[in-house]
Each structure stands twice: as C-alpha cells, then as structure tokens.
Amino acid sequence: MKNTNYRIVFFSLLLSFLATGCIKKDINTAEGIPNPHVSLYVLRNVFKGNELTINRDILGGAYNTSGVVVSNHENKNLPPNTIALQSVWRGQSRGMLIRVPEAGSYSFGDSLHINVEQARLVMDKGMLVLDGLTKDKITKVAEGVRKGYxxxxxxxxxxxxxxxxxxxxxxxxxxxxxxxxxxxxxxxxxxxxxxxxxxxxxxxxxxxxxxxxxxxxxxxxxxxxxxxxxxxxxxxxxxxxxxxSGKIYQGWPETFEKPYRGKLSYNISETKNLLQMSTGEWWLYQVIQGETAGGDRIVSGKQALRFQQNRSDNAYAQMNFDMPDGASKVTFWYGAYSTDRSCTFQLEYSVNKGASWERIGSPISNVPTVVESPTPKQAIYLMNINQPVRFRINKLGLGTSSNTISNGRLGIDDFAIYQSY
The missing domain is CATH 2.40.50.200 (Bacterial OB-fold)
Known part of the structure; x- marks a missing residue:
C-alpha cells in the first residue's frame, strides 16, 4: 500500500514538473509584454502639430495614462469642461489639459487613470488638449494627493x-x-x-x-x-x-552681471572686497562672481554670486546703500554650488546705515545641489519697513563640513527689493 502511494506522489510531481516546464517554454522573454501605461511626458511628445487620434501602435502598445488633478473646477477659471492633469516620469514633471464630460466630477488632488484609446490630441487656441474622452474611460483611484507649485x-x-x-x-x-x-x-x-x-x-x-x-x-x-x-x-x-507687495524698485533685481568678472577672488584686501554694481556698492566678503555652467546658480545673464565653503567666519553679500522708500518684500534665488554640501544662510536688514543688523525670518539650511534641484529655489521674505533700509545675505561660518556639519559653497542670483505697499 505504501509503495502504491509513493508511486502516485512521484508521478504527480513528475507531471507537475513537465507541465511547468511546458508553460515556461511558451514564453518568449525577448519579446516581453508591452507596458499598458504611458506618461504625460511621452503623450505630449507624440503630438507633432496636427490632430492625432491615439491608438496602441502610436504608443508602443500602451493605452492608458495617469496623473493628479491640479485644477479647481468650482472656481471656474479654466475653459469649460477642462481639467489640468500633472504627473512625474523619470524625474520629468509634465502636465496636460484634458476635456472631460463632467469637470465637476473631479477635484483638486484626485488621482486619475485614463484610457486614451481613440481619444484625440488637438491644438485648440494655442492649448494642447486631450479630447474625445467619455466618462467610462476615466477612473478615480485616490483623493487628496498633494502637488506643489x-x-x-x-x-x-x-x-x-x-x-x-x-x-x-x-x-x-x-x-x-x-x-x-x-x-x-x-x-x-x-x-x-x-x-x-x-x-x-x-x-x-x-x-x-x-x-x-x-x-x-x-x-x-x-x-x-x-x-x-x-x-x-x-x-x-x-x-x-x-x-x-508694492512694485519692484526700478533697476532691480541686482543680477550681479556688472562689472563682468569684477571679483574673482574670495578675499581682496586691496579693494576691501568692495564692488560697484549696477544698483550700488556691495561688500562681498568671501564671495566671488562665478560663471561655471552647471555649478553656479545662474538665473539670468552669465554670472551669479558664489560664497566660499568650510570657513569658520561668516561670508557676506551686503548692500552699502539704502533703499529710500522702505521695503515690503525681498526675493532671490539660491542653491548649492554644483554638488557641494548644503549650508546655512540668513537675510538681514539695517535701518541705521549698517551700524547694526537684524535677521528677517529663520535661517535657511535646505540648500539643494544641482542634482536635487537643477532650477534654483526662490527665497521670498515679506516685511513692512517704511523707512530707508539696506539688506545683506549672511552665510554662517559653521566650520569645515563633517558628519554633523554641512558648509558647502552657496550660489545666489537675482536679488530683488520691492517698495512699501
């Protein structure tokens, strides 16, 4: 009896192995299985200027896309029956305007899957629009997804x-x-x-x-x-x-373009680190004008400011002149030089011609590299100063970078001051 049971188990295992072997044999791994999903980035790129009806051949076998709704239909500031969808693919963020049967069915933060077969890409009054969808082609899979500006x-x-x-x-x-x-x-x-x-x-x-x-x-x-x-x-x-705020002062932002290559050493005792720029005289201590593509945080023109790294004393980009009508806002762009470590800096102001300085807001320490953020970040400070005022950026001297300290080079460009409002 035991031998009979062993034979049954043996032949069952053998048949299972043969069946599994046959199934594996039928799969052609070289061909693979087409990905049914296409990103908004790819979907935008298949449009070449003329109206296009979408099919799987055009999309390499794909037939659906997805994204997060970033429009508020209830506030009525998009074309009728239109929503805006945004998604990220391989680090590239892209968006698309989509004409839907009932825009009121979709709210800001809804995550949608959309079957795009037989939908159309059309250029309508300068807008690239995904059109021709029916409600059954759109599936809401989540709500309240957050997207930043x-x-x-x-x-x-x-x-x-x-x-x-x-x-x-x-x-x-x-x-x-x-x-x-x-x-x-x-x-x-x-x-x-x-x-x-x-x-x-x-x-x-x-x-x-x-x-x-x-x-x-x-x-x-x-x-x-x-x-x-x-x-x-x-x-x-x-x-x-x-x-x-009020309007930007005439002649601003300071783009640090003039003079071209005016300060190329971090500390120049002969000139006391003073440089006459388009807006006035600036004190640039442990700061140079840099023009390295992919390194310096250049927003406009050819140059940006670059602050020195690993120092124990503070570095300054300081106005030596006042804005006569006060200020309601200051903005500038910032980022780490190239792939340097982060650092810490703060904005300061003086209403007594530089005799003393006060900090505005909190110090900033989340300074991204060019890999983390190819586009520099923008710092925005609001204030209500109704008397002559001057400003400076103070990069804190934290010492040499280590496991606990980050004190890399800092890039700054397009420093703007806005009148009282």
Whole structure:
C-alpha cells in the first residue's frame, strides 16, 4: 500500500514538473509584454502639430495614462469642461489639459487613470488638449494627493512653455501697467519682470474671484495654459496670489552681471572686497562672481554670486546703500554650488546705515545641489519697513563640513527689493 502511494506522489510531481516546464517554454522573454501605461511626458511628445487620434501602435502598445488633478473646477477659471492633469516620469514633471464630460466630477488632488484609446490630441487656441474622452474611460483611484507649485522665471517659461503647460507654476512679477487702486483680477492682465519679459495673467469673467482686487506685485500661482497669444497663467483661487507687495524698485533685481568678472577672488584686501554694481556698492566678503555652467546658480545673464565653503567666519553679500522708500518684500534665488554640501544662510536688514543688523525670518539650511534641484529655489521674505533700509545675505561660518556639519559653497542670483505697499 505504501509503495502504491509513493508511486502516485512521484508521478504527480513528475507531471507537475513537465507541465511547468511546458508553460515556461511558451514564453518568449525577448519579446516581453508591452507596458499598458504611458506618461504625460511621452503623450505630449507624440503630438507633432496636427490632430492625432491615439491608438496602441502610436504608443508602443500602451493605452492608458495617469496623473493628479491640479485644477479647481468650482472656481471656474479654466475653459469649460477642462481639467489640468500633472504627473512625474523619470524625474520629468509634465502636465496636460484634458476635456472631460463632467469637470465637476473631479477635484483638486484626485488621482486619475485614463484610457486614451481613440481619444484625440488637438491644438485648440494655442492649448494642447486631450479630447474625445467619455466618462467610462476615466477612473478615480485616490483623493487628496498633494502637488506643489514649481517656481519659474518668466524668461525660462517663455523659452519652453510646453514643458510647463497644464502644471502648477508660481511666478514672482509685477502687474504691468501698475494697477490703479481697486483694480480687479477680471480679464487680461500682464506680468512683467525687471528685464522686460512679459506674459499674460488671465481670469475668466465668471471666475469666483474675478471681482477681487489685484496687488501691484506678488507671487502668482496657478495652472499654465496656452493661448493664441502665448502662455497664460490662470489662478485657481484667490489665495494663489501670495506674498503681495508694492512694485519692484526700478533697476532691480541686482543680477550681479556688472562689472563682468569684477571679483574673482574670495578675499581682496586691496579693494576691501568692495564692488560697484549696477544698483550700488556691495561688500562681498568671501564671495566671488562665478560663471561655471552647471555649478553656479545662474538665473539670468552669465554670472551669479558664489560664497566660499568650510570657513569658520561668516561670508557676506551686503548692500552699502539704502533703499529710500522702505521695503515690503525681498526675493532671490539660491542653491548649492554644483554638488557641494548644503549650508546655512540668513537675510538681514539695517535701518541705521549698517551700524547694526537684524535677521528677517529663520535661517535657511535646505540648500539643494544641482542634482536635487537643477532650477534654483526662490527665497521670498515679506516685511513692512517704511523707512530707508539696506539688506545683506549672511552665510554662517559653521566650520569645515563633517558628519554633523554641512558648509558647502552657496550660489545666489537675482536679488530683488520691492517698495512699501
């Protein structure tokens, strides 16, 4: 009896092995299985200018995409039945405007899966739109997913608007021309930076916040949308106008461009580390003008400031002159030089011609490398100073970098001061 049972078990195992072997034999690992998912980055790239009906052949076997809704349908500041979707693929963030049957079904932060077979990519009044979807092609898989705003200069945005369209971006700029007191958001307004770069801020007449007052200058956050007249920024709520202030002082930001290669050594005793720039005289102690591509944090022009590393004394980029009408805001861009360690710095101000200095806000220590953030971060400080004032950046002397200390080189560019508001 035992021998019979052993034979049954043996033949069962043998048949199972043979069956498994046959199944493995039928798989062609060289061919692989097509990935059914395509990113918004790839989906945008298949559009070549003419209306395109999507099929699996075009997408290499894929047929669905996904992303997070970054538009607020209830505030009515996108074209009717349109939502904005944003996703990240291989470190590249991309967005797309999508025409849907019922925009009210999708809220900011909803994560969606979309079957794109037989949908169409069309250019509509300067906007690339995914059109032709039915409600059954869209599946909500999560809610409340958070997406941050991507700070970008108008200059960089205009160079490659397609890389930002359909995404959340933030732009610090003046409203041009200077709005009269009581001017509202409704209709077309223009955002302008100090270098003359300009783009449109558009608010639908029916938007919930259309009748709210607009500040002369602010950081405006919203969804970037194409138009026949170039890219438009469309706020999604009134709170997307952040850091409101007076207009930027004429001749600012200080871009540290002039004089070209004016200070190339960190400490020059002969000149007392003073340099006459376009805005006035600056004291640059343990600071040089750097122009290394991929290293220095250059936002505009060819140069940016670079602060020395590993020192135990503080390094300064300091104004030796006052702004006569006070200040409501200071902004600048920052990042670590190349792949250096982080560091710690703070913004300080003086209202007694530099006799004493006070810190504004908290020190900043999250200074990213070019790998962590190819685009520098923007620091924004609000204040209410109604008398002559000057500013400086103080990089703290923490000593040599170690397991517990980070004191790498710091990059700074485009330092801007805004009048009292």
């Amino acid at each position: 991507m700070p970008v200069s108008i200059q960089n945005l205009l160079k490659n608007a397609g890389a930002y369209e359909g995404q959340l971006v933030s732009i610090t700029a003046d409203v041009d021309p200077d709005p009269a007191p009581g001017t509202t958001f409704s209709g077309k307004k223009y955002l302008k930076d100090s270098e003359g770069n300009q783009m449109q801020l558009f608010t639908e007449e029916g938007a919930v916040f259309a009748g709210s007052k607009i500040a002369p200058s602010a950081t405006f956050q919203g969804v970037l949308v194409g138009s026949d007249n170039g890219p438009q920024l469309r706020l999604q709520k009134l709170e997307d106008m952040t850091f409101p």
